[in-house]
Amino acid sequence: MVVTMQDVARRAGVALSTVSATLTSARPVSAATRARVVAAMDELGYTRNALARGLASRRSRVLALTYPVGTSGLSRTSAEFVLSAAQVAQERGYQLVLWPFGVADEAGIVEVAGQGLADGVLVMEVHLDDVRVRGLRAAGVPVALIGRTADDGPLPTVDVDFEATLRDAVAHLAALGHRGIAFVNHAAHRVAEGHGPTVRAAAAYERAMTDRGLAPVQVFADESVAGGRAALAGLLAADEAPTAVITMNEDATFGVAAELAARRIAVPRELSVLAVVSSPAVSGQTVPPLTTLHAPGAQLGRAGVDALLALLDTGTPPPPALLPCRLVDCGSTGPVPAPEPALAGAHPQTPTRDGHRRPRRRPARTHTEELDEEDV
Amino acid sequence: MVVTMQDVARRAGVALSTVSATLTSARPVSAATRARVVAAMDELGYTRNALARGLASRRSRVLALTYPVGTSGLSRTSAEFVLSAAQVAQERGYQLVLWPFGVADEAGIVEVAGQGLADGVLVMEVHLDDVRVRGLRAAGVPVALIGRTADDGPLPTVDVDFEATLRDAVAHLAALGHRGIAFVNHAAHRVAEGHGPTVRAAAAYERAMTDRGLAPVQVFADESVAGGRAALAGLLAADEAPTAVITMNEDATFGVAAELAARRIAVPRELSVLAVVSSPAVSGQTVPPLTTLHAPGAQLGRAGVDALLALLDTGTPPPPALLPCRLVDCGSTGPVPAPEPALAGAHPQTPTRDGHRRPRRRPARTHTEELDEEDV
DNA sequence: TTGAAAGCGGTACCAA
């Protein structure tokens, strides 16, 4: 039925071990023999059996990718990451298996890792104190992290450079004259859980602002459209409403866009919006499209796989990699609105110090209402 | 280092084969021995080696999922599918490997399948004439399809019921009085490629319309925001502009929404929009949120894995499964606009027969322009 | 440079 190495050996008139040698080049094989073996192989249509190879060599050439399940599906950015990881693995002669486990399911993950199907594990959505990582390390399973724990020790690590990203975001807006720059982060419970991106971005944003003598205004928004709407509404209701908003929460970003539309707020004339650690594929879907600091999803996948393979091959973890986000201008950021001259009475506004401005309060309306109003 | 079955056997004072038997229950084991074996196992922290087990039993308990690479990342619906497939596989004691291959890469897929890591393959995004499927069948690899080829023969198959979905979509809109119901399908090149969903939905839509004596108006839109905008613009420019639009092209749907916003078209008062084979997670992100015929992504994943496992277990393919989409009303569909009474002169319109209506032509504007106009 | 044989860690069949 299936063609085995023994079949090839017989057809080529050599020993089984010689066939193996031509494949692995673990030992010299003369050109002549090699040619006969190769000929026999493709006459027979031979393919090496992955299971047997893995068992004998203690290297399955399979990598596992574990990601938290239960959370609202994969974001487009994460999906990008997964696909690129699978592709790079393939290019390297590896296969990628998916391990859907809860972030707290240490037992489950250690159990399946113990089965030895995978040579190593890529952990996504790493928490500052991550039981999965701890469990795998304790079990002696090679691990690479997408993200970082509080103390990675010698683990290979690739992550978004949140420090640089938020610094760049604030710098970009500050260069446009903004001083009231708010930040819509992930949900509050993420902080408590020690969700790396949330915590790191929060700190980076605060630092970037205070370094410039600006007052940070941070909102932890529920990861949903409603959460984003509420977040923006809250920001605009404040005494010192921001003139620019940075969003990192992909789901909430759609809500921010929706709220902007409902209030008929001109972007970027009245308010600048900058989506960070996002993807143009996502930001291009909002109305208006949002300028983005593009998360390096594909590069992260590539780097993560390569880091894990480096660990596997050399036994020592490669140095941690922090990848920057790239600015993609979709036109949603612009100069800070100038305080309106006193004589322009049509829309009274309250300019304040520091480039803050008090926009007129407009109630949010449903879109239907919004459109009905003037189209009837 | 690693605990082997032999270790367990020694500790329990039984033969290796007895340990195996307690695990596989392939043969009776007395309660007493079983207890001793089990005790030994968890004293030692034993876990069965997947590779060895697979090699010996000719069943790796690994399933492969292949999806076309190169196409613009995974749609949210597809991602939903992949995740649920991985999860169901896990529940069944299987692991899922990802095989990123081009739709035409028969050689690549057959090659990796020949390595025997996977017991069977799940093929996504199946084409009517699919070389991957042909190649795998010819190679004797168990296959299940997400989608259907033109002639599946005895292959296990799960798919969206496009016939029912488009029928339901048209029925839903027709019940609201619409007669001018247009359909924004995938890109034209998909038809040429024999992309199942595109072709089946196209036919189903035409049938659903003509069955009601309505004239089908179908647009094959580029899979992008721009494509969607252009599609809607084209429809509205026609002599008999539709009063309702069905969209199936997830990327273009965002464009349709954007164009609606740019033209300030009231949804659903002026135009009803219904996104089919989509996901509320997606439709909720547009402004306004779109009523959706929710694609059964998760169920498809579940059904696909189960179909493949059924084939693996019984040797005979289970009957094909067609899963319906479920209506999720987000308020973007409503009654057909009544032809305006002649005396209402504010916005001249041209009512036509058949419930068609000629909306006033409004040029599309950028959002910035749009908002600037009245907020300055 | 090549061949022979001992595992890798299990499953499955056989005899006891």
Place this chain on the structure above:
DNA sequence: TTGGTACCGCTTTCAA
């Protein structure tokens, strides 16, 4: 009911 053992298909010494 249990123990012994022949493989599964390949990698990896070790001699020749």
